Amino acid sequence: MSSPRTSIVWFRNDLRLADQPALAAAAKRGGAVIPVFIWAPEEEGAWANGAASRWWLHQSLSDLGERLIGLGSKLIIRSGQSLATLRSLIEQTGADAIFWNRRYEPAIVKRDTTIKETLRSVVAHVESFNGSCLFEPVHIKNQQGDPYQVFTAFWRACMKQQEPARPLSSPRQLPAPKQWPDSESLEALRLEPVVDWATGMRVMWRPGEMGAKRQLKRFTSGACAEYAEGRDLPDREGTSRLSPHLHFGEISPRQIWHAIRKRQGDAGEAAFEESAETYLRELGWREFAHHLLVHFPQTPSDPLREQYRTFPWARQSGEMLRSWQRGQTGYPIVDAGMRELWATGWMHNRVRMIVASFLVKHLLIDWREGAAWFWDTLVDADLANNTLGWQWVAGCGADAAPYFRIFNPVLQGRKFDRGGDYVRKWIPELKAMPTKWIHAPWEAPVAELTKAGVTLGASYPAPIVDHDWARKRALAALEQVKQQ
DNA sequence: TGAAATGTTGGGGCG
């Protein structure tokens, strides 16, 4: 008998309908399409979704489910072992094909390899696609055939590749199977917090494919034109704010790439050109991060540079770590960033560099502590980007900042939050501080502090470490690394 | 996608 074709599309971090290669392949085959999401956090290694990430995932799955209904389909939700779940779905539905888009986290690569091998003996068509990178991470190699470890060289090699393909359009409709397999409810996954702390996130974000599209439009028609300068100013919306959408695959880098290129063509001015290139380079850093994660799979837990394995991190730093996490270090730009993170699940990239540098260099706390905190609190937490970013700041990764580059939080604040508005927004207790002192309130005359209603050590903390002392201590620690 | 220390230069005040 000739049973009708049935394809399973296994959704993962690709929660969109447009430019979704696995979905497009299933739609193109003809026959029924069964979209599935499987919640299996224990398969993520040490990197199951953090709390903020779970909140986003819930909203995004909800959105995807509705959009699939719009195509005459639906999203089947399951929890449990991925392989076992897929096998039982194949059995229940008689599916003869299964498609998904690749992920690049080491534990997931390993899992998916096994799944692919196993399912090949069960169904006729098993195929994975590249849906989340502009360039397949393993295809970029230097002349010796080794992975790149320097961004500029990596990106130059990427730019010599064929331009990323044009985005695929969304299927118009998806044929349903005769009978749908069972689905759990989204609520049953318990992704949302029990105590509702997500108010700030709901205000700032709209998870899902439409939210992503809207944000892209907002960016390409706005901040993108001044990105080269605007991206460093945290008190305005000068960055794309696409990172969580990208992480969950609500939008693909290819869609972004071509949207920017199109705007470049329309604008045709040198200034826009430069800003657009600067932004595309940031997509390049994302590519580089994935490239490194694939080729150096141990880097989420181990420094890429051997000599940092025995780095003399400060002992007994629990109190200091907590001050940093809660935005109570006494350095306004650092605290503002940490509070923005806590409130919105996101932090401006310039400020990420400052707070990360502060943790690793001023407090001499292991970068992995910072990475873990970001992992739990960021809505855009992404193993490749998080790992690259922290190792870059700590100086122990690829193309890393030399260790002796130590941000001065006061100077960085004055340079990039010139008017102090970013600090005032996130640290209300400093609202009345004059701009002159806002990035270093301890330098203000007592009269100014009184007038602003600030009592250092009471209403706002005094600096938990002295900058000069901390800088010298960090440089001394570097000496130990260099000796080896 | 640093900051601090150190070096150099040149204008201006002053005797």
Place this chain on the structure above:
DNA sequence: ACGCCCCAACATTTC
């Protein structure tokens, strides 16, 4: 007119 000093402004080196 001249030498001297001070110091801002900029450049270079060092961490």
